[in-house]
Amino acid sequence: MRDRVQDVDELARHLATMLRIRFFEEEIRRLRAEGAVVGSVHLCNGQEAIYVGTCAALDLPTDVVFPTYRGHGWAIACGASLDAMFGELLGRTSGLNGGRGGSAYLSDPEHGMYGENSIVGAGAPIATGAALASTFDGSGRVAVAAFGDGAVNQGSVHEAMNFASIRRLPVLFVIENNRYSELTPTAAMVTSDRLFKRSSAYGIPGVRIDGNDVAIVRDTVAEAARRARAGDGPVVIEAMTERIVGHYIGDVESYREPGELDRALEQEPIVRLSRVLESAGMTGDELDALRDKVRAEVADASARALEAPLADPSTVMEHLYA
Amino acid sequence: MRDRVQDVDELARHLATMLRIRFFEEEIRRLRAEGAVVGSVHLCNGQEAIYVGTCAALDLPTDVVFPTYRGHGWAIACGASLDAMFGELLGRTSGLNGGRGGSAYLSDPEHGMYGENSIVGAGAPIATGAALASTFDGSGRVAVAAFGDGAVNQGSVHEAMNFASIRRLPVLFVIENNRYSELTPTAAMVTSDRLFKRSSAYGIPGVRIDGNDVAIVRDTVAEAARRARAGDGPVVIEAMTERIVGHYIGDVESYREPGELDRALEQEPIVRLSRVLESAGMTGDELDALRDKVRAEVADASARALEAPLADPSTVMEHLYA
Amino acid sequence: MPEETRKLTYAQAANEALRRALAEIPETLLFGEDIAIPGGVFGVTKGLQKSFGDRVFDTPISESAILGGAIGAALVGRRPIVEIMWVDFSLVALDQIVNQAANVRYVSQGKLTAPITIRTQQGAGPGSCAQHSQSLETFFAHVPGLQACMPATAQDAYDLLTAAIHSDDPTIVIENRNLYHGEKAEVRLGAAPGPVGGAAVRRPGDDVTLVTWGAMLHRALEAADELAAQGVSVEVLDMRWLRPLDTDAVKRSVAKTGRLVVAHEAHRFMGVGAEVVTSVVESGVPLVAPPVRVGAPDVRIPAAPTLQAAVIPSASVIVDAVRRTVQPVATLVQQGV
């Protein structure tokens, strides 16, 4: 049993990181509306507890994560610099990848964030490969393959889970179940929407957890990682959550049921964790102060990023080959 | 309960078909040794009960089957002409496909045999598509996707099973489990070798049966087809069998355990069914007579095929487009 | 269907072609990811599920199942139209297109056919990532048994898709999302389905033949305007179909102009431009200057607009390319024998 006070401090840090992600996404939405950010952008509002809880349980950058195009939150939870994140989405030289990756395909290996992936399911075998390396390099690395509920129907995810299971690889398959495959309810695309059960086909343990509770995510991932490091193989973790924004900026969300979003907004992780911290003794003023501090941090990073020069066309031919 | 006598007559017919397949394969082996047949050839000796039992339970050619490169037995069980089968493998104008398909990619739609497939797993989504058509054309068609135990790890099989399950399509996934993926024991490539259990991930019923007992295969497929036709969706049937020859002609089979083949030879379907028929009153002479009759039929077909002209190069540009 | 003319966007024209096919051909099915109830991520299939019910349905994110499902249904008499949301995604299931669909008719000597239409879209757009920006027509043009087209106008979005659906062979229609919601144009609806194949002269000219297709057509026409102002008369040829490729049309034009420029958004190296140039040169049609290809250089497609602008050919890049063919060249390109 963790020390409660220490846990409260830690939870407050988790809240700060979740707020950092949330305010980043909101700022991106603003910049997109202004036209400073262009192209298709997938915000992760509502799913922050999965990223923050998972990264809190990992030993980054020895451990590595492979998220999807909905990966801003993963990058920030891994510790990516906000300046470089803004720079990447704004197409600046200062961007994490100098603007080459963009919103949907950025990476920050220094922080264990091994790259978003814009091909549904494709990150699963790649994460499995990083785990495969662990069985040879003595690093103790655990790899996390994160993907959505819709991705479970992609062949590459199936192949990755079987491959990982027979070699007992230290890879965690984290399903961010927000119940939608883009604009389509995933429940209509599977016979059983208890997706964690698919792990049994591979003899992999599977669990479904409340993905909006950062402590539950953190502790579940910690245990799964311990197991994986011990050589006991992969785990499938289905983290239930809600995307409280559109699939991409501009999504009219006509697929939503009436009242669906309102219910989700009451259960979203930042609201949830704030309630927890309040009942644990944190005052409203303290929470507001934290919020304001993080909001300012994000605003400053955005402002700095807008000062940075645009990506330089004269460098465009560099780095195709060694 | 079936009428026993009638069943015996039927089983005798099944034995005749299994012998037709077995002698065909043996003749192909001879022709390959002689060099009259060239290229890589996958014989199906030992697996005949799956083909004969399945086809006996189907209403061909309304129902359709999609086998693999190991498909000579499927074609013959569907009713393909032996002359055209030999012609195809011998590269003659008289071949089922004029020699274009060859041993590993032949088709005979007139008899419901919709084509071998030399890409592991690729036939599963295609069979699923034929079943999809049934839900629109009122044909009552059931489609059979047949593939090996090694194919279950291919992404396309996973996608096909999920797709079939959510639309409750009349498709039967028949796993010909001969325990080897080419030269590798499949048990080493899956965590649980009870492959039929993978169906549960899709909410599909799965059964494992003795694939060397033609009556069990026939009755299992009949029930699954009835169910599928009634709109109750797909079924996974894992038919346990043994390939009593190499993966392809020339396979040295160094992967076999000592005594493995001898045990298999005692349980192979022709030996098994002959025993059954004897105990049901068929005499050794009657069985020999049947064997001789079929052997002669196969030999004659081979001889006729060798008389047919070789595929005509002047036709090679035909039929690329309508 | 009665003929009529309506002002439509490229996306609306494609929608009309699908609507007409679903109405006129009972064997057609329409399926893909988010195409039914949501009406497609670009709205191209909007309203079709309402009108045609279960013949129009959403699928899991399973491209192999979508494509294989289409092939299997086609083998037994359906005429499926499927969507692969981005051409980049076809690479998770290319087996079904190349190893399966393309082989059906030929290997069975016509006993089996796979009349499927694969709708997809491609191209780069500011901010689009390297996995959502490729132009992959080369992959399909290279494969006998397939047919491939790239409509550049609203009329062609309707006509080429209609021709594809009526064709009895597997056809991939590669649209461009940047064209979907542009200006409306008069589109003739309801005419008899046209043939598969055939280029179109989009602007007649005498000095240089400029061959292009897809969204690049509009940059080519811009370039031709600018060049006209500079006194260079450019004939702009829209190939429309990459397989079959109307090389006769190219040769006819080059026979007149003696100069050839090919412009596409795909990578220059092994782009279809190489086939266009080679088909002219091996035919012996005389060229008075070396042909020039315009296409993306050897890089992946970066997301940042400033970087994308440096690799995706613009009208001015095309202008420069054309100018190179009209400036007298020092070396004789080819001596007569």
Added chain:
Amino acid sequence: MPEETRKLTYAQAANEALRRALAEIPETLLFGEDIAIPGGVFGVTKGLQKSFGDRVFDTPISESAILGGAIGAALVGRRPIVEIMWVDFSLVALDQIVNQAANVRYVSQGKLTAPITIRTQQGAGPGSCAQHSQSLETFFAHVPGLQACMPATAQDAYDLLTAAIHSDDPTIVIENRNLYHGEKAEVRLGAAPGPVGGAAVRRPGDDVTLVTWGAMLHRALEAADELAAQGVSVEVLDMRWLRPLDTDAVKRSVAKTGRLVVAHEAHRFMGVGAEVVTSVVESGVPLVAPPVRVGAPDVRIPAAPTLQAAVIPSASVIVDAVRRTVQPVATLVQQGV
């Protein structure tokens, strides 16, 4: 490793290259279907699992997992070598090669790299079916970020594979199963790994440049012998690498001969031959006769030997192609300006 020369088949040479890499580079892994305990369906990897233990292992029939697994391991410091048993099978997982491996270095500005080697083999052989007979080098040559080679000799089976493994970028080595167990040849082992890229003149000549690669090289050399007897001196250029493609070597040779023939087993339409021809023509190197391409016509590859013989280019087809370039042509191919 000490240098030595041994008489080896093409398959044995590839095996030696793998053995050396596994011995000299501790980061290497070798995996694929049936490659470890069985030693490969063609015996190319025989004995390696015995020597190197678990670094050499068999995989499920899961090409996406094999390729993705290789990429992921490479991202964190391994140097995987994987086998795709037939190039045709790469199409079930092409996403991992084109959308994943090819993007790693460029998009990350070199922060991430994917030093993987993909061994595969291709080509038709009497009786081989349409799904086991394709020559698909075009698909890899078109993709920036990839490197692709096609060794034609036992020495190159060793040298090109060694260069590929030492390269820090994703490289596909396309072998040919018809070459695996042919005559043994002297193979120099243990030399320093060579560079990626570079063509080889396999036979010098003055009248016509004959460009080829892979198994077709041997038919090209046969053709050159026959043509020599007819008084035509042919320079045979083995490209060896399709990406990077050594077009300078082609131009140098054509500058001397003025005549160009390209022969490959892949389909002629959109084959790499189109790129070879175009690179010469756009460079302005003068040709005195129209270039000629030799390749498979627009059909699927049929299994029957008599049919395959009609579509897979033979030495005599190459002879005819070369002769066409030396017969005086009626039309002037190109007037000088």
